[in-house]
Amino acid sequence: MLEQLPVLGIILGDHAGSSPELAAKAVLAAKGNYIPVLTGNLERFQISCRHVEGADSLQVRPLKGRPLEDGENTVYFCDVPAGPDIHFSAVTGDSGRLQYDSMVKMMELERAGIVDGFAMAPITKAGFHAAGLKFSSEFEVYKGYYKTEQCAAVIKCEDIFRATVVGHCAFREIVDRLTSDGIVATAHALLDTMAIFKDRKNCRIAVAALNPHAGEDGLFGTEEAVIIQPAIDQLMAEGNQVIGPCPADTVFLKARNGEVCGVVFLYHDQGNIAMKSCFFGDGVLIYTGIPANIVSVGHGPAYGKAGKGTADPKNMISSMEVLRKLVLKKQK
Numbered sequence: 001m002l003e004q005l006p007v008l009g010i011i012l013g014d015h016a017g018s019s020p021e022l023a024a025k026a027v028l029a030a031k032g033n034y035i036p037v038l039t040g041n042l043e044r045f046q047i048s049c050r051h052v053e054g055a056d057s058l059q060v061r062p063l064k065g066r067p068l069e070d071g072e073n074t075v076y077f078c079d080v081p082a083g084p085d086i087h088f089s090a091v092t093g094d095s096g097r098l099q100y101d102s103m104v105k106m107m108e109l110e111r112a113g114i115v116d117g118f119a120m121a122p123i124t125k126a127g128f129h130a131a132g133l134k135f136s137s138e139f140e141v142y143k144g145y146y147k148t149e150q151c152a153a154v155i156k157c158e159d160i161f162r163a164t165v166v167g168h169c170a171f172r173e174i175v176d177r178l179t180s181d182g183i184v185a186t187a188h189a190l191l192d193t194m195a196i197f198k199d200r201k202n203c204r205i206a207v208a209a210l211n212p213h214a215g216e217d218g219l220f221g222t223e224e225a226v227i228i229q230p231a232i233d234q235l236m237a238e239g240n241q242v243i244g245p246c247p248a249d250t251v252f253l254k255a256r257n258g259e260v261c262g263v264v265f266l267y268h269d270q271g272n273i274a275m276k277s278c279f280f281g282d283g284v285l286i287y288t289g290i291p292a293n294i295v296s297v298g299h300g301p302a303y304g305k306a307g308k309g310t311a312d313p314k315n316m317i318s319s320m321e322v323l324r325k326l327v328l329k330k331q332k
Contacts (some may be wrong), residue, residue, distance in 0.1 A: 005035050005070050006327040008320060009118030012040025016086055016095040017301025019121035020048035024055045025313035027322050032072040033323035034324050035116050037063060039106040041082035041098055051309035066114045080105050088307040096127030103138065107145050110292050112123040114138060116327045117293025119319045122301035136168055138296070139287075146290045152186065154193040154286045155271070155298060156322060160255045161262040162191040163288075174267045175210070175223065175304045183207065183231035183264060189288040190262050196329050198261070205262035207232055207244030208251045208270060215245070228266075252278070270296045282315060284322045293330065295323045 008160060010026065013019030024059040027036045038045070042060070049055035059071070063078045080102050083094030103123075104129060109115050120138065128135040135141050142149040154163045165186045166177045194203040207228060209215060215224035226243045235242045242266075246254065251276035255259050265271030275283060276298075283298030297315040 002201065006116045006324055006331075007031070007037060007067055008034045008323055008327065009037045009039065009106050009109060009115035010320070011099075011102050011118060011120040012038060012045060013102070013121035014095060014099050014124045014127055014301040015044040015048070015082070016088055016090055016092065016127075016306065017122060017124065017303050018048075018139050018306045019123070020045045020311060021052050021295075021311055022122045022313045022316040024049050024052045024058065024309075026316040027075055028052075028073065028107075029313065030072075030320065032070065034320070035067045035070045035075045035076070036043060036072075037067065037109065037118075038124075039078045039109065040080055040102045041086075042077055042079040044082060044086060044098075045054060045077070048307070051307055063114070064107075067115075078105055078109065091124055091126045091130050093131045094129030096124070096129070096133065097101060099123050100131060100133055100135075100141070103141055104145065107142075107292075116331075117295075117323050119316070119323050120294070120296040121255040121269045121316060122297055122299060123194060124301055139167065141295065142287060142290050142292075146292065148290050148332065149286065150185075150289045152189060152288050154190055155275060156193075156197075156281045156286060156289055157275060159198075159261060160275075160279075161190060161194050162255075162265060162271050162275055163187070163193075163262075163265065164265045164268055166267040168268060171267075173240065177311050178210070178223065178227055178266060179235070180231040181228050183228060184234055187231070187235050187240070187242070187264050193286055194262050203262065204241040204243075204255050204260045205264060206246045206251050206260045207235075207242060207264045208248045208266055209245035210248070212247070212249075213330050214247045221297050248274075253280045282318065284319045286314070286322065293323060293326050295319050296325070 063076045085094040139151045211221035287294040
């Protein structure tokens, strides 16, 4: 029944990569657990599907409002116009424009209540620039469309969650962008997201240090005492379960061994190196700071496998399952 199934969108992402193939594989693996709505270019999707085993069983229907029927392998499609210069494994202005237009169309569907949330198949950030768009990532696209002060993400890998204070920037800018308020806000987003999936009383987190050995009592820097510890003190005063500053080279082990279930990392690679070393291809991004249920995969569009049907859909499939649970839990 429709009332029991969420309507979940999938942005086809970079059509020059393996993204449409991954979306097709995810829908084939859904087994009727949700009603899928795709945004992207139908012709390019069909080209990609030629390389996906079983994709010929997909029943593609044009989207006409919120779907009223469900069925295994039934896909509702919102066709987005595309330029002619799109080829497998090549970044072009047309491919970049298409991935952006596909994102905008899906956000319009979400705002109209046609989908309950959506996942984004892998994009190529260079595609934005090739299309003349001044975005360095999808975060800026979502922030601009939903008109929010910020957009960030919590990454979920199995039962471990992590968030990052300072995102994409040059390494030399990290300390200038790191603030106590930023750490507190990031921790709040992490804890709130964790609480969707588990009891709040079990949401214990660690905050990573910035300097080697957590600064060694000021020997290697004062950021731990001046910036990080005040944030931890505030979080603890609010009643949150927080430990730190924890040396960055071992803090993720605390999550692996169950001492905590979430980690606040201070900058992009600090968190990515730890998590991807253990769970590459398994992380699901849950976007925070915006009024919508949005997730994406933790990897790129696999240009080397585009048009070959060999790209692993595991992360796309797990992203859709996280999205489904996210939507259902929020509806409750």
